[in-house]
Every structure is written in C-alpha cells, then in structure tokens.
Amino acid sequence: MREAGKSNRYNIRVVDRAISVLNVLADGKPRTLTELSKEIEINSSTTFRLLATLLSHNLVQQEDSTGQYRLGLACLELARAYNTGDEIRRAALPVLEALRNVTKETVHLAVLDELEIIYLEKLEGLHAIGLMSSRVGRRAPAYCTGIGKVLLAQIDSDLVASQLKNITLKQYTDTTIVDEGELLAHLVLVRNRGYALDLGEHENDVRCVAAPVFDQTGKTVAAISVSGPKDRIDPTESNHLLIEQTTEAARTISGQLGYQNTITSSREDQNAEDH
Amino acid sequence: MREAGKSNRYNIRVVDRAISVLNVLADGKPRTLTELSKEIEINSSTTFRLLATLLSHNLVQQEDSTGQYRLGLACLELARAYNTGDEIRRAALPVLEALRNVTKETVHLAVLDELEIIYLEKLEGLHAIGLMSSRVGRRAPAYCTGIGKVLLAQIDSDLVASQLKNITLKQYTDTTIVDEGELLAHLVLVRNRGYALDLGEHENDVRCVAAPVFDQTGKTVAAISVSGPKDRIDPTESNHLLIEQTTEAARTISGQLGYQNTITSSREDQNAEDH
DNA sequence: AAACGTTTCTCATTAAATGAAAACCCACTG
DNA sequence: CAGTGGGTTTTCATTTAATGAGAAACGTTT
Numbered sequence: 001m002r003e004a005g006k007s008n009r010y011n012i013r014v015v016d017r018a019i020s021v022l023n024v025l026a027d028g029k030p031r032t033l034t035e036l037s038k039e040i041e042i043n044s045s046t047t048f049r050l051l052a053t054l055l056s057h058n059l060v061q062q063e064d065s066t067g068q069y070r071l072g073l074a075c076l077e078l079a080r081a082y083n084t085g086d087e088i089r090r091a092a093l094p095v096l097e098a099l100r101n102v103t104k105e106t107v108h109l110a111v112l113d114e115l116e117i118i119y120l121e122k123l124e125g126l127h128a129i130g131l132m133s134s135r136v137g138r139r140a141p142a143y144c145t146g147i148g149k150v151l152l153a154q155i156d157s158d159l160v161a162s163q164l165k166n167i168t169l170k171q172y173t174d175t176t177i178v179d180e181g182e183l184l185a186h187l188v189l190v191r192n193r194g195y196a197l198d199l200g201e202h203e204n205d206v207r208c209v210a211a212p213v214f215d216q217t218g219k220t221v222a223a224i225s226v227s228g229p230k231d232r233i234d235p236t237e238s239n240h241l242l243i244e245q246t247t248e249a250a251r252t253i254s255g256q257l258g259y260q261n262t263i264t265s266s267r268e269d270q271n272a273e274d275h
Numbered sequence: 276m277r278e279a280g281k282s283n284r285y286n287i288r289v290v291d292r293a294i295s296v297l298n299v300l301a302d303g304k305p306r307t308l309t310e311l312s313k314e315i316e317i318n319s320s321t322t323f324r325l326l327a328t329l330l331s332h333n334l335v336q337q338e339d340s341t342g343q344y345r346l347g348l349a350c351l352e353l354a355r356a357y358n359t360g361d362e363i364r365r366a367a368l369p370v371l372e373a374l375r376n377v378t379k380e381t382v383h384l385a386v387l388d389e390l391e392i393i394y395l396e397k398l399e400g401l402h403a404i405g406l407m408s409s410r411v412g413r414r415a416p417a418y419c420t421g422i423g424k425v426l427l428a429q430i431d432s433d434l435v436a437s438q439l440k441n442i443t444l445k446q447y448t449d450t451t452i453v454d455e456g457e458l459l460a461h462l463v464l465v466r467n468r469g470y471a472l473d474l475g476e477h478e479n480d481v482r483c484v485a486a487p488v489f490d491q492t493g494k495t496v497a498a499i500s501v502s503g504p505k506d507r508i509d510p511t512e513s514n515h516l517l518i519e520q521t522t523e524a525a526r527t528i529s530g531q532l533g534y535q536n537t538i539t540s541s542r543e544d545q546n547a548e549d550h
Numbered sequence: 551a552a553a554c555g556t557t558t559c560t561c562a563t564t565a566a567a568t569g570a571a572a573a574c575c576c577a578c579t580g
Numbered sequence: 581c582a583g584t585g586g587g588t589t590t591t592c593a594t595t596t597a598a599t600g601a602g603a604a605a606c607g608t609t610t
Contacts, residue, residue: 010327010589013566014598018290019332026353028360034556043600048558052285057294058388065492067557071357073386073393078301079354080412082346085303097404111348113333118348129372137355217340285558288597289567309587318569323589342588551610558605566598574589580582 017042018050022071025060030068088222089120091256096123096224099249103242105228106132112151115142115163125228132206132227143169143183144176146198146210147223153190154212154220176201195247200230207233209242211250216258224250292317293325297346300335305343363497364395366531371398371499374524378517380503381407387426390417390438400503407481407502418444418458419451421473421485422498428465429487429495448479470522475505482508484517486525491533499525
C-alpha cells in the first residue's frame, strides 16, 4: 500500500496499474474517471477499462449520486478472508480477549512492515472508547510505539540502523525518541527486558506495555500491547502486574504457535525476569 | 467474490485473472503455485507472474515455512480504507454503539448484494461473546435473516421473485421460510411494518429485530439489527421496546444520511405503528 | 441550443502478455 | 551420493490482447 510498490522483474504491467488504482482510492476519497486517470498518469481509455474490470468484481464501486469511484465491498470480503486464514490472529484472539477483560484496557495485535506496524486486531478497553487513533489495517510508526519498538528490538541492529537512515524520526510528543543512537540503545534494553513501554511517545497521553510473539521457529511474528490513558497506566510501580500480564499473554500466544521457550536460539535474554 | 464474476465487455483479461487468484485464495487455504495454476486453469508461468505482481504489492504473501501463498496484509489495509470512505458506516457507528449499550445485545450493520447480505459492522453484545457466526465482510443469506428480509422487502417484489428462481431456499432451521410464495407475502408484511423479525430462521437460537436505513434520495442503503439468544430476545410482548429502539436508531442513521421522513415516495407504510 | 467536460466506444498499432519448453532447485529415494 | 521427480524460475518466440488516439455519445451548464 502507499508508495509505488517496487515493480519486480516479473510484474505484469496492467495488474500493477490496476493495483495502483486501488491504492490511490485507498485514501477514501472518491474520484471520477478523469481525476484518476490524471493522478496515475494512465490514458483515460485504459483507466476506463481498469475501472470496468475492478467494478465487475466489486473491488471498486460507483457512488450513485455522483458516479465517482470508491473502493468496493470486495475489499471487506478480502480482509475477512485474510483474517480467517491468519493463524497468528486466530491463536491470539481468545488470549487478547482475556487480557482485555482482566486489564479493562485497549489491547492490540500488530505486525511489522519495514519501519511501520500494521494493526491486525484491536479490542477496545472497557472504559470510554474510541480515544485511540489505531484501527485494524492502519499503519503507525514503529519507532515510537510500544509494539513497534518491541518488534524492532528483535531485528538485527545494523539492519534497523540502515533502515533508519531513510527516514527522519518525527517528534510526535516530547517523549518521542528522535535520536537514532538513543533509539538503538533503547532497543537493546527492550530486547533484554523482553517487553517495551511507550510513555506517550506517539500519542501524548497514551501509554502502553508491549510484548513480542514468537512462532515455532523462534522468529518474532507479531506483538501485542495493552494501552490506556496516562492516568491509568502507570510506568513505574503498579506496572509490574501489567507487564507480567502482558508478557504472559504473549508467551501464551507464542505457545499456541508452537514456540518452545526452553532452549532458544538466542543466548542471553532467556532469564525471563530481569525487569 | 466467489463465482466467476461476470466478465463485462471491457474487462482486461490479466486483471480478471489476478483477481481470480485473490478470490481463490479468499477461502483462507494457502496454496502452492502449481495448485493455484491448476485451480484457475492458467499456465504456471502466467500464474507465477500474477503471484509475483500481487506479492510485490502485499496483496498476497508467502508462508515462510512452506512457501505457500495466502492473502496478504494489503487486504486489511484496503478494508480499512474502504471503511473510512464509507459514509454509511461512519454515520451509523455512534448510533450503533448507543444501541448496543442500551440493549446490551449484538448489533449489526449490513448491506444487500443480490440475495445475500454482507456485514459492514458488528458490535458484540455485552453478554458472552463470539456466539454468532457473523463477521464483518462475511455473507449470509438474505431470505432468512432479519437484515436480509428488511432489505429484500424494500425491493420491487417481481424482481425479488425472479431472483429467487435462481436459488433454492435452504431450510436452515424449522422456522426458515422455504416457500417462495410465503416468503414474498412475508416481505410485504415486513415492508408495511417497517421492521423485520428473525425468529431463529438462520441460526437456531438467534433472534433479531432489523430495520432499514435510507439515504437522502429515499433509497434503502443498508439495515441494522439487534440480535441475541432466544431466551433474551422475546418475539412478542417485551419486544415492543426493542423494536422501537431498533427502528428509532435506524431512523437516526437515515437522518444523518440526509433522509427526510416527512413526505416519502411510497404511499402507505408511513403510519409508523401498525404492528 | 451551444459549448464544454466527461465517459464510452472503435480501431489500428505494437508493446506486452502468453505458453512451451528449458534450466534450475530441492527434497526424496534407492 | 547419484538419480529421480515435482515444483519453481527463466528464456524466448509468437501473437494475442492491451494500448492510446481520437471519434461518438452523453450530460451538464450557461
């Protein structure tokens, strides 16, 4: 999604073009054929045919007042299908449910894509809802979210460092880590601890605890978090319980995925309780 | 989704093919290149290229243990995008939230596609959850669900009758209406009442009340429902409240969409309380 | 009803998609 | 460990099928 989407050697041009139509429409703004054709720089005849094709499969639909094109219902169906095929989400869901109910706070499941995370699941907390900007399918920066940091921490440090060269660390709030060196050092800490905290680094009064989920092969495949407003999520003392609950839930999910936490590939960090 | 998806005159073949790959994978079952290529009857070279293209846009991804292909994360992102652009859902969400909280039961928003409904939104009831088979993006038959019936009831009766010719009404439970004549008569009743009941016609002990949502032009664009187990949702007396709550919520949403319920196109059915 | 902007359609050109088949890569098996 | 077989990746020549130009149809506005 977004950007061009690298055209690999074998890509079929029309398909690339069709997908770029979808990606353009993915900002939610409906467009006319002409607008689209200009935006993606494709001849209007071709755009017409692309739209006709997508239309016939319900991947786009036409607003019937204006005739403008928007994404279609088939997108929802694909997502449903994605979810049912997603082993991680399936394993996680009941555990997340329990975690939400015991903490009463909002719980997330997300994966990493480059330097961003994508939310796979969100269970609203039992207090006032709709306060957080996260949505299933939405992206958020990795370097300033609990889930993001815990996932970055599992990746080879040099790799992260080289990827960081491509972006600038935006200072969302006054706790956001914007210094690369500081971030890398922090990630080491996160890795050793086995969990990450987010002290309002992305959204000012949202705090969270996040922990990684491993699969059979020991690879980090996702992470979970519990988040809430700063006045309920305390970064220091009472957190011990929350951290324990979160990491325990993550361990349970990992277990479901076949992860054996006995003898792991990586050496240190296996002495569970060092926080 | 499903079936072939009529190839209109202007459809671009490769794009059709690419989409059929997605549709095949939409059952959640991962496949190898060869399996896919056989299933959709496309030369394996071409399938390879299709997959490469979809892969590069994250619409499909490869399981890294087996190398099999499944739907990818971009599907989630498209759905997110679809939702944010969806005016109906946006207008409905807060009202549904309120309706769920006051009834404490599961609330749905869905639209009609031919003789099936597709769920746009589901808010779980506040009792035990996960009992219903509905999911956002999933389809369900229209003729035996509250939402479905209320939507069918708004369509020209002859049109519905002719569409019904193409399917057989499966007897899901012993209250399912399987006789076409009876169904059509029932739909007239539903239309006049302005709401539909589902007395376990699809899932044995799920009952529901559903009401239609209209847009600016008076067209029926969606429907909402409140559903719960048969021991909590009473079809007769105490229902009056629930029916009133449901239809009122639907009216509110319609209002948000610009519907003026003063002078409506259709004549009768405007004397609200005839149940 | 004229003028404009957009969408739909036709057609000839040729780029780009295609399938056959070869090369390559693994995982098994003897 | 060589040999076999199934799958995947790559090449290449053929020709289909995608393409853009432009014309026609449509609809909206002045």
